[in-house]
Amino acid sequence: MKNKTAKPKIDIERCKGCLLCVSVCPGKALALSGELNERGLRYVILKDTDKCTGCGMCALVCPDCAIEIKS
Ligand code: SF4
């Protein structure tokens, strides 16, 4: 599934940095930030927008519902 206009919106306060989304991303578009969220946890960011196909896999696997795919 490809939708170049859809991109993940990451709720950094929900993210616990488990890296599940990073591991499934086919484009290697996600990465762990060097910053901490308010819970003191490193969170994931969309590192390279151009590499994101909008497939939605990251949102599907996130156990904390921290990712929403938005057009
Ligand atoms: S939507 Fe797909 S390509 Fe884009 S960051 Fe998520 S898993 Fe990667």
Ligand code: SF4
């Ligand atoms: S799967 Fe969810 S909680 Fe885990 S690193 Fe990705 S966004 Fe954060």
